[in-house]
């Protein structure tokens with residue numbers, strides 16, 4: 408069985424609008440409250456958005472959203488789906504049988520470099536990618552789980568049954584779509600020193616990226 412050890416990643420989908428267009432849309436919506444639509448200029452959204460955030464008038468920022476696709480491990484997504492307002496779509500372990508390869512997400516605190524192997528065959532790639540005893544224990548555990556999974560399939564179990572032996576480190580893909588207000592909440596909890604390390608690894612970078620694309624909301 409082909410086994411891949413990969414780094415986690417994400418991609419942002421702004422759903423057809425730039426960050427500034429989304430902010431201008433929020434401004435239009437929010438100005439209805441005060442009937443000040445006539446005050447809209449090219450950059451008036453900056454002050455208005457600041458005002459909304461300062462007053463906690465954050466129902467207004469529910470009127471804009473964006474989506475993110477994460478490639479991460481199953482523990483990451485298990486934590487992420489505890490958030491109730493967002494919409495999710497996740498790669499299924501019932502219907503996807505990892506025909507080409509079983510992938511595992513490399514722990515952020517390990518020194519393991521991305522590599523591929525076939526079962527327990529030890530080759531130069533493994534020697535180069537894995538250096539410490541703990542890293543070797545982890546890699547061997549993943550190879551064992553992947554081999555057992557494949558053997559269960561070969562012996563007639565379906566993916567939804569054989570998945571029982573797959574660990575948290577198994578790679579999965581998930582789309583999450585939600586509004587700015589909920590993203591602010593997610594960043595508050597998940598880009599925080601108390602968040603789990605693999606959650607923080609992606610959320611910190613995503614937060615920085617999003618704050619640059621949508622100024623004033625995620626600072």
Ligand SMILES: Cc1cc2nc3c(=O)[nH]c(=O)nc-3n(C[C@H](O)[C@H](O)[C@H](O)COP(=O)(O)OP(=O)(O)OC[C@H]3O[C@@H](n4cnc5c(N)ncnc54)[C@H](O)[C@@H]3O)c2cc1C
Nearest residue numbers: 486489490491492493589592593595596597599601602603
């Ligand atoms: C560091 C950390 C450790 C954690 N450890 C554990 C753990 O050990 N065990 C565990 O089970 N969970 C754990 N969690 C998950 C946590 O309890 C929440 O389920 C998760 O963070 C989602 O947050 P939330 O409920 O605030 O927000 P969301 O579901 O994203 O909702 C956003 C906000 O909407 C409001 N809201 C949503 N639904 C309701 C509702 N039904 N009633 C009232 N208000 C609502 C709340 O204001 C909420 O903050 C942990 C989370 C973190 C960040």
